[in-house]
Amino acid sequence: MINIKPQTGITVPPGKRLKLISEHNGGFVILISHEGLSGRAVFILSVIIFWLLMIMAWAFMLAQYGVAWSLLSLPFWALGIITLLAFLKMIRLHQSVEIKGGKVLIQKTYSGVTSYADLNVKEITSVSMVEGTYKTLAGISRKGVYPAFITKGEAYGIGELCSREEKQWLVNTLKSVLE
Structure with missing residues (x-):
């Protein structure tokens, strides 16, 4: 060559x-x-948003028992946000x-x-x-x-x-x- x-x-x-x-x-x-927002990208983005919404609901339910309990959701928030940032970089x-x-x-x-x-x-x-x-x-x-x-x-x-x-x-x- x-x-x-x-x-x-x-x-x-x-x-x-x-x-x-x-x-x-x-x-x-x-x-x-x-890549932009292709069908595959929209699906992945919807899964990430669903994850973050479920963590928000869970954190809200835990906060009713005390603010300290809602701190249990922090690692899951971090995972969702890191995944969202990686997704935004990749597209x-x-x-x-x-x-x-x-x-x-x-x-x-x-x-x-x-x-x-x-x-x-x-x-x-x-x-x-x-x-x-x-x-x-x-x-x-x-x-x-x-x-x-x-x-x-x-x-x-x-x-x-x-x-x-x-x-x-x-x-x-x-x-x-x-x-």
């Missing part, structure tokens, strides 16, 4: 998460937009892969913090699906399969939260471009 092929006829799969931006100097960028996660001039730049922005990985195209041995751990919308670490650049024995993952079809499109497109 040494040369970057010119991008002819690459089409983005259906859906609104992946965007392909071609540049005039032979490079291109794949943008993986944030704003967005990524990009830029291939230009013999370099691959992977950027992931999570909660306002951007992580970078700058890879040399000549050092990339393959682009394939790997199994690993990543964070879900609920903020829970989960094992799964996602696309990754393999270089020097390390895997640099992208598109962890994409659908199966989008992940396969990423692998196929990046393989064809980097061959």
Whole structure:
């Protein structure tokens, strides 16, 4: 995998998460937009809100016996709020892969913090699906399969939260471009 092929006829799969931006100097960028409030995200958010409402009702019932008793609900409040904050961070996660001039730049922005990985195209041995751990919308670490650049024995993952079809499109497109 040494040369970057010119991008002819690459089409983005259906859906609104992946965007392909071609540049005039032979490079291109794949943008993986944030999840937003999808059906899955709305369900998770409703479960978190239900949890917090039940803890509020429980704390109110305990407060009738004394304010000290309502302190028993503090760990459950903390769990609900931490889960809500992790969820809000995950729905704003967005990524990009830029291939230009013999370099691959992977950027992931999570909660306002951007992580970078700058890879040399000549050092990339393959682009394939790997199994690993990543964070879900609920903020829970989960094992799964996602696309990754393999270089020097390390895997640099992208598109962890994409659908199966989008992940396969990423692998196929990046393989064809980097061959």
